[in-house]
Amino acid sequence: MLAIIGGTSLLDCPLPPLEVRTVPTPFGPAPVLAGDGFLLLLRHGNGRPPHRVNHRANLAALALTGADQVVLIGSTGSLRAEHRPGSLLVPADYATTAPVPTVHDHAIVHVCPGFSDGLSARLAGLVPGAHFGGVYVQTPGPRLETKAEVRALAQYADVVGMSCASEAGLANELGLEVAALCTVENYAHGLDDCPVSFEAIVEAARANADRMGGIVRRLIEEL
Numbered sequence: 001m002l003a004i005i006g007g008t009s010l011l012d013c014p015l016p017p018l019e020v021r022t023v024p025t026p027f028g029p030a031p032v033l034a035g036d037g038f039l040l041l042l043r044h045g046n047g048r049p050p051h052r053v054n055h056r057a058n059l060a061a062l063a064l065t066g067a068d069q070v071v072l073i074g075s076t077g078s079l080r081a082e083h084r085p086g087s088l089l090v091p092a093d094y095a096t097t098a099p100v101p102t103v104h105d106h107a108i109v110h111v112c113p114g115f116s117d118g119l120s121a122r123l124a125g126l127v128p129g130a131h132f133g134g135v136y137v138q139t140p141g142p143r144l145e146t147k148a149e150v151r152a153l154a155q156y157a158d159v160v161g162m163s164c165a166s167e168a169g170l171a172n173e174l175g176l177e178v179a180a181l182c183t184v185e186n187y188a189h190g191l192d193d194c195p196v197s198f199e200a201i202v203e204a205a206r207a208n209a210d211r212m213g214g215i216v217r218r219l220i221e222e223l
Contacts, residue, residue, distance in 0.1 A: 002223045003039040003067035003176075004216065005058065005167055008075040008205045009183040010042065014213035016220065023061035027103075028054055030061035038220045039067055043163055050141030050162035055101050059170035069119055069177040071219060072167050073212070075205055076136065076159035077188035077196065079150065085204060088130040089159055089182045090123050091115065096138040096165035097153075103173050113172045119223075120179040126222050127181060127215055134158035136182055138165035147190035160188055181215070183208065 006013070018033040018040060033040040039062055043053050062070060076089075083089060093114060102109075124132035137157035139145055145153065145160060153160055164180045171178035185204040189196050205212075 001037065001039060001066045001068060002220065003041065003062040003070045004073060004219065005041045005043055005070060006073040006216075007043045007163060008202060009073050009185070009208070009212055010216070011202060011205050012209040013216060014210065015040065015216065021065070023065055025057045025060035025064060027056035027060055030054065030057040032061050032065055034065070035220070039065055043167075053163065055163070055166045055170055056103055059167060059174055059176070060103065063174045063176060067176060069116075069223065070167070070171050071119075071123060071223070072164045072178065072180040074136075074161045074164040074180060074182055075185045075201060076161040076182040077144075077186050078159055078184045078191065079154040079188050080158055081191070083131065083158055083184050085184055085186050086208070087184045088127055089134060089184065090120050090127070090130050090132045091136040091158065091180055091182060092120065092133045094136045094138070094165045094168055094180070095157060096169075098138050098140040098162075098166065100169055101166050103170060109173070111173050113169050115168060115179050116177040119177045122223065123179045123181060123219070126218055130181065136161060136164055136180060138162060144189055144196055150188045150190050153188075159184060183212070
C-alpha cells in the first residue's frame with residue numbers, strides 16, 4: 001500500500017476523501033489519514049515544528065497500517081542556481097546534519113540507508129518536469145541555515161530541508177520502499193537577494209497548491 005507523507009508543500013492542497021485514524025505505536029500515537037487504498041500523513045499536523053515531529057511514531061504507524069512504499073513530499077531550499085524556485089526534484093540520495101532517529105533502541109542493528117532506486121525512478125516518471133538525481137540534505141531546524149552553512153552544504157547537496165532524511169532512514173529500518181519528491185520553494189540563505197522567511201515559504205507552497213493536488217492524485221492512481 002502506498003503512503004504519502006507531506007508537510008508545508010501540501011498546505012491548502014485539494015485531497016481525496018480521507019478518514020482520520022489515530023494509530024498507537026511503541027513511540028506514541030500518530031494520526032494517519034486513510035483513503036481508498038492509500039495512506040496520507042501530514043508531518044506538521046497540529047502545528048508541530050520540524051524539530052518536534054515524532055518521526056518514529058509516524059513511520060511506525062504507516063508500517064503498522066499496511067504501507068509497504070512511502071513517498072516523502074518535502075519543501076526545500078535550493079542550494080544550486082539550476083534548481084529554481086517552483087521546480088521539482090526526485091533526489092537519488094540523502095544526507096543529514098541532524099540527529100538520526102532509529103526504531104532500534106534495544107539492539108545493535110546497522111541498516112544501509114538510501115532511497116529506493118526503482119520507486120524513485122517511477123516517481124520521477126510520474127511527475128512532469130521533475131529532475132531525477134542529486135542529493136537532499138537535512139538540517140535540524142527550526143531555524144534556517146546560515147550563509148556559511150549553505151556554502152558548505154552546496155559542496156555535496158542540491159536541496160536542503162528539515163524532515164525527509166529522518167523519515168527515509170526510519171523507512172529503511174522498517175523495510176519500506178521510500179522515495180522523495182522535493183518542491184523547491186526558495187533559494188537557500190544567501191544565494192539570491194530575496195530574504196528567506198517561513199512566511200515566504202508558506203506563500204510559495206500555497207501558490208502551487210493546485211499543482212501539488214494534481215501530483216498527489218496521480219501518485220495515488222499510478223503507484
